[in-house]
Amino acid sequence: MKKRAAVLGTGIIGAPVARNLAERFEVRVWNRTPGKADDLADVAGVCATAEEAVTGADIVVTVLKDGPAVLETMSAAAPGLARGALWVQLSTVGVTAVGELAAFADRHGLTFYDAPVQGTRQPAESGRLVIIAAGPESGRPEAEAVFSAIGNRTVWVSTEVGAASRLKLALNTLVLALTHGTAESLAIAEALGVDPRLVVDVVAGGPLDSMFFQGKAAAILAGDYTPAFSVGNAAKDAQLVVEAAERAGVEMDVTAAGLRRFERAAEQGHRDKDMAASYLASTS
Helix, strand or coil, rough: CCCCEEEECCCCCCHHHHHHHCCCCCCECCCCCCCCCCHHHHCEHHHHHHHHHHHCEEEEEEEECHHHHHHHHHHHHHHHCCCCCCCEECCCHHHHHHHHHHHHHCCCCCCEEEECCCCHHHHHCCEEEEEEEEEECCCCHHHHHHHHHHHEEEEEHHHHHHHHHHHHHHHHHHHHHHHHHHHHHHHHHHHHHCCCHHHHHHHCCCCCCCCHHHHHHHHHHHHCCCCCCCCHHHHHHHHHHHHHHHHHCCHHHHHHHHHHHHHHHHHHHHHHHHHHHHHHHCCC
16 A cells, blocks of 8 residues: 655645655645645645644655744644654755754654755656755655655755755755846846847856756746746745854855845735746846
């Protein structure tokens, strides 16, 4: 018999995660916005509450916006949680929240894996996420069964819970800088009367080129801000980096400025657009 997995959160990443898991597990799903999980009814049981979704589950997978949302959801689900179940936490929650989640897992007898992912909509849909994992060795074979269904690579950071979330903040610092760098490069070219497509033409095939640059530049040039990762989520992640840096005594000038840029984009009405809409914050 297939093991049962509950996926809590069926947004841009959660929905394809659930669909890919359904190839190997019996899956139940829940989303806090009623109806958002309905598109998964062909492969998973759609549940009205988080508690219903986790009842009888061997594995619980959380793919929610932030630490408070994860803790709130798991608290609501608590009556249905089975002691000994595996909890795979994929959300980017930051340094403080991951400790709170690990404490929750201890209180409820769950085996907790701190496992934020690198990748957005397309890698999630194709099962090519990179999983950054930390947690006990005892449950790793079961955890890796989940990871292999949703990703093409797992990087084990440590047995120490929280280590993966700390690494994710470092990686997100680079992602956010690349996003703003691409947006501002195209914006200043256009403002100076240069076709911004020439920026892409010069970069293509050279040492500055990357799939990420090409993807964000193409979206900006096409004016297509269909979210792979939203401005709102990017601002949340930037805030987590800034807060962690303050506690660590590190000055993060670029990330702090980037946070203000995302906040400005959100204030201009672009919160739910792809983070490439940083480009739109170039004008007031």
